[in-house]
Amino acid sequence: MDAPKQTSRLEAFSDGVFAIAITLLVLDLKVPEEPPLLDALLHQWPVYVAYLVSFLFILIMWMNHHRMFESIARVDSMFMLLNGLLLLGITVVPYPTSILSKYVLSDEQTVATAIYSGWFLLLAVCFNLMWRYASTDGRLLSEHDSELAAVITARYRWGIPSYFAAFALAFVWAPASLFLNAALAVFYAIPREIKLSPWKR
Amino acid sequence: MDAPKQTSRLEAFSDGVFAIAITLLVLDLKVPEEPPLLDALLHQWPVYVAYLVSFLFILIMWMNHHRMFESIARVDSMFMLLNGLLLLGITVVPYPTSILSKYVLSDEQTVATAIYSGWFLLLAVCFNLMWRYASTDGRLLSEHDSELAAVITARYRWGIPSYFAAFALAFVWAPASLFLNAALAVFYAIPREIKLSPWKR
């Protein structure tokens, strides 16, 4: 009786933070000060790309957070703290997004791209830590199936090398790093009912 | 048991995004820097009109989202993704609203109005896609009544030509486009209990 209440309020708070962070991204879209309007808007294309990638990233994080909580029956203070760290990272996303959209076409392209990709890498690590903590020995899961948990762990772990590759690419050729980030966002956004079905019952 | 939980968290997240986007519109209302205050405020009338139309648009989108979910019993990943696209569009609304209110009285009136109306058209298309996906063969509906679903589909589809007309009018005479947008907002805001009653039981 107690546990579901704990979970539901933690989910509600997390949903609020995700929803606000994803909506605050719009503050980065600036109305051009000078006409011609259409040229000025088209000239801002890096802002739109950064907006889109960050929106998809937060959305996918939320979708996976949502799915993770379907398996979770209890929370403890350590898990709340790990969740808090994830939320800290999510609320900050508009910041590297602004940095990227301001500097992506400048000489500082490499630094801006590395910060952007690096932040996503940190969030992928954080998300994995949450799942590992919750799933080890079925600590917080509603029903323990160690084989299944291992499958999910393996799937989540893919996020870390992928985002690490995007981070490393920033130092080689920044556009490739951004392209990989966009591709990852699209890839993770594509529904994968079939793969998920054994897990989601 | 699982499905309602999924729906309720998706609704909660969507409600959060709608609520934040509708509230962030206020950031577009700027306090005049220079007196006389009353003149400066009255001079800003396009800002208020844009605020009002966008507020009503988001509110009506929310009301229809709310109604759609009354018929929906399940969600899958594709539906979550379509819902994510709709939310992407909703969070961006403050941006074309700012563009409109800044440029509606300038030479760039046509471009600003076309962007504003065009965005609403995209959202109407997106909303229709969601309903079509959910209702085809009763995929996600709580109980399938193909005749009824067709009626609703037809009703929702009216949104697309209406907003397309508003978009096209922007290139002919911008004030007419804005007037049509305002009229659509008011029209859709007017309660239609009678027409809805067969559907809503």
Add this chain to the structure above:
Amino acid sequence: MDAPKQTSRLEAFSDGVFAIAITLLVLDLKVPEEPPLLDALLHQWPVYVAYLVSFLFILIMWMNHHRMFESIARVDSMFMLLNGLLLLGITVVPYPTSILSKYVLSDEQTVATAIYSGWFLLLAVCFNLMWRYASTDGRLLSEHDSELAAVITARYRWGIPSYFAAFALAFVWAPASLFLNAALAVFYAIPREIKLSPWKR
């Protein structure tokens, strides 16, 4: 079964809008650009007073909204629309608050105070309309007690002349209008369990 679901999502959306509007007020508190810091902060006292009055006003509106919904069992489209109008008014509150705090110590004091008080008056009217619509013939109430409904109606109606008085005072002596607004906020914030008990069961 259907009705409570409708109410709960309307409440959740409204809560979100109230919560965001009340939090966005903080954006009006500006960090002084120039030292000495303490003097600069103290010099901003009208900003803090406006913040406090507006915060209390939105909080009390939320508390009363909360109480009203305890008696309401159903919603219809007209009620959702009236609620939407109230939310429109609530989301705008940060705007007259900014106007007041910027102009209260200038020559435009009267205009700024009249706009501020006038907005609160409009919201009091809007809130009354909602209650009147919901309570007439017990239209949306969970159980109809026409005598009790009349008592509540009378109590709510007090808000209109009070806020009208504050509005009118703005044209006579602005500080008195602001003082009345602050007093009303404090007065309505004071718990009134005893008076409420017959109504709240």
Add this chain to the structure above:
Amino acid sequence: MDAPKQTSRLEAFSDGVFAIAITLLVLDLKVPEEPPLLDALLHQWPVYVAYLVSFLFILIMWMNHHRMFESIARVDSMFMLLNGLLLLGITVVPYPTSILSKYVLSDEQTVATAIYSGWFLLLAVCFNLMWRYASTDGRLLSEHDSELAAVITARYRWGIPSYFAAFALAFVWAPASLFLNAALAVFYAIPREIKLSPWKR
């Protein structure tokens, strides 16, 4: 039946305010105007420290708010008002945070640090008032265990001298005050399952 509904909506509203306030902190992170980007970002370190401490502070406040409501079965108007005061304080947190991060490296370090620490002290007092009001004679608790309530009261009370010490230190040596604030945030963030277990069942 009535009471849980009251509590849940108060919790939902509070969750919304906490979630928004914690997310609005990001607006304080400014993208550097001038390259070199990395130097400019590193130069902003006080902004990040202030962000982190404030984020943890709000997160911990939310976690304790969450825990407090697990013991609370009813709310009354006075409690709603005290909760409103706490929320007022929480929504303002981004403001002293901005003040601190702007002035911490200037001559005004002492004033900025005192304002920052003083605000946290006020919030600790406010939180204690809420708990004292709710727990005295088990007024709003789900089940009354006066000994247990006294234990919790004692534990919460530690917050007041701790934050008072941080406030007082600001006048002696500002860095020590900030370090204590950070240490308190980390200390309260560390899970304390064992100590809590008697209380949380």
